[in-house]
Amino acid sequence: MSETKATIVYNDRIVRQFLYATLVWGIVGMLVGVLIASQLNFWRLNFDTPWLTFSRLRPLHTNAVIFAFVGNMMFAGIYYSTQRLVKARLASDFLSSLHFWGWQAIIVAAAITLPLGLTRSKEYAELIWPINIAVALIWVVFAVNFFWTLARRHEPALYVAIWFYIATIITVAMLYIVNHLSIPTSLLHSYPIFGGLQDGLVQWWYGHNAVAFFLTTPILGIMYYFMPKAAERPVYSYRLSVVHFWSLVFIYIWAGPHHLLNTALPDWLQYLGMTFSLMLWAPSWGGMLNGLLTLRGAWHKLRTDPVLKFFAAGVTFYGMATFEGPLLSIKSVNALGHYTDWIIGHVHAGALGWNGFMAAGMIYWLLPRLWNKPLYSVSLANLHFWTGLVGILLYVAAMWVSGITQGLMLSATTENGTVLAYPNFLDTLNAIRPLMLMRVIGGALYLAGFIICAYNFWKTVKGAQPVDGTIEVFVEQPAPAARMGFGGTWLNAPVLLSVFLVGFSCLWMLGTSYVSVAGLVGAIVTCVAGYALLYSRGKAWQDWYERLLLNALPFSVLTFVAVAAGGLIQIVPTVLIHKADNVEDRIQLPYTPLELAGRDIYVREGCYTCHSQMIRTLVPDVLRYGDYSRLGESIYDHPYQWGSKRTGPDLARVGGKYPDVWHLRHMEDPRSVSVGSNMPSYPWLLENNTDVAALPSKIRVQRMLGVPYGPMSAQQIFDEANGQAKAISLGLREAGAYVAPEKEIVALIAYLQKLGQSTPVAPKAAAK
Amino acid sequence: MTNAPKQPPAEDAIREHTFDGIQEYDKRLPNWWLFTLYAAIAFWVGYWFYYQNAKIGLSNTEVLQQELARIEAAKLADPANQLDDGTLWKMSRNAVFVDAGKATFTTTCVSCHKESLRGTDEGGIGPNLVDNVWIHGNKPTDLLKVVNEGVLAKGMPAWGPVIGAKKTSEVVAFVLSHHEVPAQ
Numbered sequence: 024m025s026e027t028k029a030t031i032v033y034n035d036r037i038v039r040q041f042l043y044a045t046l047v048w049g050i051v052g053m054l055v056g057v058l059i060a061s062q063l064n065f066w067r068l069n070f071d072t073p074w075l076t077f078s079r080l081r082p083l084h085t086n087a088v089i090f091a092f093v094g095n096m097m098f099a100g101i102y103y104s105t106q107r108l109v110k111a112r113l114a115s116d117f118l119s120s121l122h123f124w125g126w127q128a129i130i131v132a133a134a135i136t137l138p139l140g141l142t143r144s145k146e147y148a149e150l151i152w153p154i155n156i157a158v159a160l161i162w163v164v165f166a167v168n169f170f171w172t173l174a175r176r177h178e179p180a181l182y183v184a185i186w187f188y189i190a191t192i193i194t195v196a197m198l199y200i201v202n203h204l205s206i207p208t209s210l211l212h213s214y215p216i217f218g219g220l221q222d223g224l225v226q227w228w229y230g231h232n233a234v235a236f237f238l239t240t241p242i243l244g245i246m247y248y249f250m251p252k253a254a255e256r257p258v259y260s261y262r263l264s265v266v267h268f269w270s271l272v273f274i275y276i277w278a279g280p281h282h283l284l285n286t287a288l289p290d291w292l293q294y295l296g297m298t299f300s301l302m303l304w305a306p307s308w309g310g311m312l313n314g315l316l317t318l319r320g321a322w323h324k325l326r327t328d329p330v331l332k333f334f335a336a337g338v339t340f341y342g343m344a345t346f347e348g349p350l351l352s353i354k355s356v357n358a359l360g361h362y363t364d365w366i367i368g369h370v371h372a373g374a375l376g377w378n379g380f381m382a383a384g385m386i387y388w389l390l391p392r393l394w395n396k397p398l399y400s401v402s403l404a405n406l407h408f409w410t411g412l413v414g415i416l417l418y419v420a421a422m423w424v425s426g427i428t429q430g431l432m433l434s435a436t437t438e439n440g441t442v443l444a445y446p447n448f449l450d451t452l453n454a455i456r457p458l459m460l461m462r463v464i465g466g467a468l469y470l471a472g473f474i475i476c477a478y479n480f481w482k483t484v485k486g487a488q489p490v491d492g493t494i495e496v497f498v499e500q501p502a503p504a505a506r507m508g509f510g511g512t513w514l515n516a517p518v519l520l521s522v523f524l525v526g527f528s529c530l531w532m533l534g535t536s537y538v539s540v541a542g543l544v545g546a547i548v549t550c551v552a553g554y555a556l557l558y559s560r561g562k563a564w565q566d567w568y569e570r571l572l573l574n575a576l577p578f579s580v581l582t583f584v585a586v587a588a589g590g591l592i593q594i595v596p597t598v599l600i601h602k603a604d605n606v607e608d609r610i611q612l613p614y615t616p617l618e619l620a621g622r623d624i625y626v627r628e629g630c631y632t633c634h635s636q637m638i639r640t641l642v643p644d645v646l647r648y649g650d651y652s653r654l655g656e657s658i659y660d661h662p663y664q665w666g667s668k669r670t671g672p673d674l675a676r677v678g679g680k681y682p683d684v685w686h687l688r689h690m691e692d693p694r695s696v697s698v699g700s701n702m703p704s705y706p707w708l709l710e711n712n713t714d715v716a717a718l719p720s721k722i723r724v725q726r727m728l729g730v731p732y733g734p735m736s737a738q739q740i741f742d743e744a745n746g747q748a749k750a751i752s753l754g755l756r757e758a759g760a761y762v763a764p765e766k767e768i769v770a771l772i773a774y775l776q777k778l779g780q781s782t783p784v785a786p787k788a789a790a791k
Numbered sequence: 792m793t794n795a796p797k798q799p800p801a802e803d804a805i806r807e808h809t810f811d812g813i814q815e816y817d818k819r820l821p822n823w824w825l826f827t828l829y830a831a832i833a834f835w836v837g838y839w840f841y842y843q844n845a846k847i848g849l850s851n852t853e854v855l856q857q858e859l860a861r862i863e864a865a866k867l868a869d870p871a872n873q874l875d876d877g878t879l880w881k882m883s884r885n886a887v888f889v890d891a892g893k894a895t896f897t898t899t900c901v902s903c904h905k906e907s908l909r910g911t912d913e914g915g916i917g918p919n920l921v922d923n924v925w926i927h928g929n930k931p932t933d934l935l936k937v938v939n940e941g942v943l944a945k946g947m948p949a950w951g952p953v954i955g956a957k958k959t960s961e962v963v964a965f966v967l968s969h970h971e972v973p974a975q
Contacts, residue, residue, distance in 0.1 A: 108811055441956075
């Protein structure tokens, strides 16, 4: 075996660039967060300006924090640690730079388009289709750069951090592409190919696992590199790494439906969402344990080292959030907490506590090493820690109290349980206003912490000489014996047993009578066999796994199979089933052209950020909003608008509830008809004209997606829209208010008055 | 050395291979952690059997229908649902009912019918309730029906299911208190 010595210079320039971007976008994202939190309490802060209005800025806040702040932080951490863990410089300087600048361009594009109301309205997937394509391409650039680097590695085995990075790259690509499948109607607008239930299911398969594979797995990888480095202690348990990695990536995917509990989602999917969320608790805590227990023997360092303070607190918040997640996935807990501020508190425990603190710890650890200069001020870093910690605690506590208070008020009944105790939604909103203010204070403190960090960062790197890490390696020829082909990857006990176990379990869960029983028996036999084999042949399994770690491609393939399984089982049956079999006893009336235009205005303004369109199968929901929502009632909704938060009331059956003139006054100034409302005013809807010209193209795409529009010429579409608009305008005039028929408010009123209208269909004979 | 710390065998062995200086122990999985994992799996199996395989547990809609039936029964048994014109007129002269009705009116009805009850005549959305024009019938029970069931075509919501029989009758009494009791 020939050995030559080579010196490798790491590409640390790209890490520094991503670090700058992390801080800049982090502060921008948090600043927008503080603004929109204030808008909830002080509606005047919407300034009656479209691009400063809450419902348009809220997606900007979430996207900025997730994709800009955590995204850039993740890329910095992955690029820094991967080069060192595989002893190779990043494969291509060009791809690295393309990745960096492409990602920043996407962020800028998002920051411009979202406030302009260019949106797909699917949460964390709002960006319009041309930007979606750019994101997918840049992600591929990242993937190629990463896997190419792995291919050129001088370290044969893959460390646990790399496993998590691989899972991240593969899974995010899969989720992102499927959830963004859409058909454009113009350069800036498209309709998703899924509608109603399917769209909701795909959205939360994506949304839930964006949290898993964008906010969790990469950060766990970063934890596995930076935490033992900073603590100078060995990682607690390799075995725990193996078990919690595979159980985490496999189980996470299945838990998506817990975002749709008690809705029209079919029961079996709700059962899956709830039970798999509970099974996810232990795998998540496996990561927390491996992090915290790595600090054993280094706890005293926490007193002096801000890096470890941030890491220890970050991992603790991770543990708290991943305990709260399964808790909120229990159907009865979810009935109380869903749509309330409790969820907002939960995600901020994750985003501020876990992501934000891990980012801060990583930044303070990297600064002296990337600029070869001690940190400007350790005291300021400590100040950042305590300010941030107090900020999070205020924030999360406020949201817990707020969510539970409002949830209890919304479901409280009187008179022997026959009527709501607080029929006026605004009573429940105004009860939590002090807590919403406390949230602003907590968020502002957290932001202040990051501004301190930026100052510390700036003072450290100013005038400093950036340094790139180097290492000397012995270039070895890879041993051919370690190569793993198809047989080595698949035909071995652990993989085969896992495949059988999942297959049998699915037969048991989803089959009927004999199939189900056979599945159960098969699953039990597989478990027993697996248990017996683990004891007799455990060593061989270990050796196989060690060999798998020498083979990046087979490892990645197995990871992909593990993450793809849950989605396949949940989504494919729902998509393949004939739509007519999945409507329950009602089917919605398709929107007229004017109503469709109104719906697009509803989507553009981001109404879904505060209003759901889903009356759950719960007594308080039915008492407050009317009969529970059926699957068929949103079957033509591309995109679906079930929503995830009720800052205002549900709108599924708002159609016909109020006269047109009520809606006109309400949109112009909500407080004129709803005293005490915190909803922004939308006066521009009374000034802008409806975009009727776009309707023929939109209706053509809707027809392609299966919405039953008859053949209509463009002229017929215009005539129908104008006719309906004139009738509404005339009605408004009779009620004492004049609005020209071509104004957007008329289209929006047409849409709102359509909500909840459906025709009954004969229930299908139980076809299952 | 007698005081040497006991070395748990294999437990604290550090794995041979290091990555960029990072070492790894290979410690046993904590028992309590394994217990939570197994308990959650057992719960999944039991839950699935109870609700999906054996269908012993009721589905969401079945639970809801049961609850709604109970609520309907309670409402049917409620005397506030069996009011006649005479009783409503009497209630409208009783300060207890009228004051309670006024409170409900202020929170629920004024946005359309206005504080003065003059509605459209004062820039509101709903009709005037103190003039002598009755659109949907002039008997107290007609009025009760409108409040309870709404006139959806004209934008009057059905308030019965929202505020309940007691409050609707009080609101009707409050509105009637602005009108003369007709001579028998």
